[in-house]
Amino acid sequence: MSGDFHLSSSERIEIVKWYAIHENAAEVARQFQYRYDQTPPSRKHILNLVRKFDETGSAQDAIISGRPRSVNTEENKERVRAAFQENPTTSSRRAALELNLSRTSLQRMMKELGLKPYRPQLLHALHDDDPDRRCEFAEIFLNLVDDDPSLLDRIFWTDESTFKLNGHVNRHNCVYYATENPHIVISQVMNAPGVIVWAGIWSGGIIGPFFFHDTVTAESYLEKLNDEIFPAIENRMNLEETFYMHDGAPPHYAQPVRQFLHETFPDRWIGRRAPIEWPVRSPDLTSTDFFLWPMIKDSFYVTKPENIHALKDAITTEMQRLPEDLCRRACQSVSKGLQLCKNLQDENIEQYL
Structure with a gap:
């Protein structure tokens, strides 16, 4: 697309979804024009966006190879400074799109400006020994994949997430950029109506959603496993070959x-x-966190459901819309994230995905 044509994150996601369904760039362009009532991106850039997702598991701009034209000017640095002063909670990904800068250039200028990402305490900050556990898991898992590449197609990744009628703060994406720690606190309306959603993703698609209306306990989780989750898995997957993944939450550990x-x-x-031991405080390593929940929530909250029944219907509809091929590519990209985890060692990887 031309230099003055910018796609939002949600528009990029829709393009990738449509291509997975239709496998035709012209049809994607028609769907885009119908949905957004504006000129669609070109066939070339639709295909480039899909290729980017296939290679990295992300629909964001790829880093361009070769020697790029320098954009690290005083004028651009001032634009970056002003953007984060106006909205310090914007993500670097969205800021790069709005400022028409590559994420690499943006992050370089942010570093020069002393802008650092300060996260609320509810983010899963890594403890001193967490990087070693994460790297150990990554190495074990990648060795298993080297021995059996089909493993990525046989793992069933699961998680729970909270959905609220008033819009729930995603603890993994709450970042405040500033030159000094602002010690921010996130305040929310307490006891807002909502549900806890369980879902699982594998290369064959989505299983779920299943809903918890109260806090998830060991008893309610085991009941859900017996009555709904296990029968659904048995109906869709080969139990003799399936690997089941969940994190170390207390109900899971009972x-x-x-x-x-x-x-x-x-x-x-x-x-x-x-x-296979899962490393604690590592939601960024699973496809439910870096793909499924962001994908669903980006689309879901646009609908603004007014009651719990509409909330559950909207969640179910969004999950049913996810194409199987998109799920397969997301699951297969897990190994790339784990390799990145090994390379970075002591960092969360979500900001790089």
Whole structure:
């Protein structure tokens, strides 16, 4: 697309979805024009965007190879400074799009300006020994994939997420850019109506959503596993080959839950004290966090459901819209994220995805 044609994050996501469904750039352009009532991007740039997603698992701008024209000017640095002064909670990805800068150039100028990302405490900050555990998991997992590349197609990644009628703050994306720590606190309306959503993603698509109306406990999670989750997996996947993944949340760690998974997926599940140990405070390593929840929430909150029934219907509709091929590519990109984890060692990787 030309230099003055910019796509928002949600528009890029829709383009990738449409191409996964239709596999035709002209049809994607028609869908874009119908949805947004504006001139669509060219065929070339639709295909470039899809290629970018295939290669990296992200729909954001790729870094251009070769020796680029320098954009690190005083004028651009002042634009960057002003943008973050006006809206310090904007993401570097969105700022790069709005300022027509590559993320690499933007991040270089932010560093020169002393702009640092300060995260609210509810982000999963890494503890001193977490990087070693994350790198150890990445190495084990990547070795397993080297031995059996089909493993990425047989892992079922699961997670829970909270959806509120008033819009729920995503703890993983709350970043405040400033030259000094502002010690920000996020205030929210307490007890806003909402639901806890369980969902799983694998190369064959989505299983779920299933809903918890109260806090998830070991008892309610085990009941959900027995009554809904396991039958759904059994109906869609080959249990003899499937690996089940969940994180180390207390309900997941309960002895009855672990016993159920030992019996159902012997030596083939990932979690806390599992045959494959999941590293704590590592939601950025799973496709539910870097793909599924952002994809659903970006589209979901545009609809602004007015009650719990509409909330659940909207979540279900958005999940059903995700094409199988898109899920497959997201799951297969996990290994790239784990390689990045090994390379960075002591950092969260979500800002690089």
